[in-house]
Amino acid sequence: MKPVLIGVVSDSHGRFRPLERMVSQAPDVAAWIHCGDYSDDGDDLAIYTGVPVYSVRGNNDFMSDAPACRKVTIGGVNIIAVHGHQWYGEARLAKLRQLGREHEARLVLFGHTHRRFCQRDDDMTIVNPGSVSLPRDGRVGTYAVCAIADGVLTDIQFYELTK
Numbered sequence: 001m002k003p004v005l006i007g008v009v010s011d012s013h014g015r016f017r018p019l020e021r022m023v024s025q026a027p028d029v030a031a032w033i034h035c036g037d038y039s040d041d042g043d044d045l046a047i048y049t050g051v052p053v054y055s056v057r058g059n060n061d062f063m064s065d066a067p068a069c070r071k072v073t074i075g076g077v078n079i080i081a082v083h084g085h086q087w088y089g090e091a092r093l094a095k096l097r098q099l100g101r102e103h104e105a106r107l108v109l110f111g112h113t114h115r116r117f118c119q120r121d122d123d124m125t126i127v128n129p130g131s132v133s134l135p136r137d138g139r140v141g142t143y144a145v146c147a148i149a150d151g152v153l154t155d156i157q158f159y160e161l162t163k
Contacts (some may be wrong), residue, residue, distance in 0.1 A: 001149055003147035003148055003155070003158040004031075004121050004149070005026070005028050005029045005145050006029065006033060006074055006075075006079075006145065007031070007144070007145055008031065008035065008144040008145070009035070010034065010036060010058075010097060010114075010131060011035075011038075011111050011114050011130075011131035011133065011134060012034070012037070012041040012092070014038045014041060016044060019041060019044070019048070019132060022163065023159070025159060025161070025162060026145055029051065029071075029145060032051065032053045032054070033048065033053070033054045033055075033068070033081050034080070035081055035083055035109050035110055035111055035112075035129065036055070036060075036066070036083030036085075036112070037058035038060065039055035039057050039058060039064045039066040039081065040055075040061070040064055051129055056081045056083055059083060059085075059110065065153075068082065071105065074148060076150070076151030077106050077107055077151060077152070077153055078106055078109050079105055080103045080105040080107070082099065082110050082113060083112050084110035085112045092110075093126065102153050106124060107153055109126075109127050109129075110128050111128060112136055114130060114136035115128065115136055115137045116130035116137070118158075120156075130142035132161065139160060142158055143158075143161075144156060144159070
């Protein structure tokens with residue numbers, strides 16, 4: 001069975017040009033998850049791509065009606081998305097793991113730090129795609145693509161935007 005590809009993006013901050021570049025690099029994505037900070041960009045992304053986009057509210061989403069936390073199931077994998085600004089330092093990772101356990105999620109997604117991150121173990125994977133428009137790690141904008149096949153998260157790749 002061909003894997004289902006899920007795009008993960010965060011912290012677009014109203015800059016649509018990086019989102020356009022991202023989509024042109026990842027044309028086979030079946031759905032996008034926007035982890036907040038200008039979650040309304042997710043609405044535009046859905047119109048632009050024609051695929052489902054699931055967004056959560058970040059600390060800069062003052063007028064957004066997106067939920068603060070969202071659970072979706074794609075390809076048989078439970079996924080939890082949150083912006084992550086609610087917690088700091090070591091507490092953030094512990095809280096993300098707890099949130100994943102509470103929702104029986106195999107994949108936990110967050111943003112806020114503008115730095116890509118991935119931690120995998122046997123029962124859960126935690127991913128931050130970085131920021132597509134305002135990276136803080138000295139790189140160009142980044143996003144992630146997760147592959148799901150037969151109800152299993154099989155791969156996670158990070159991508160940098162090309163010019």
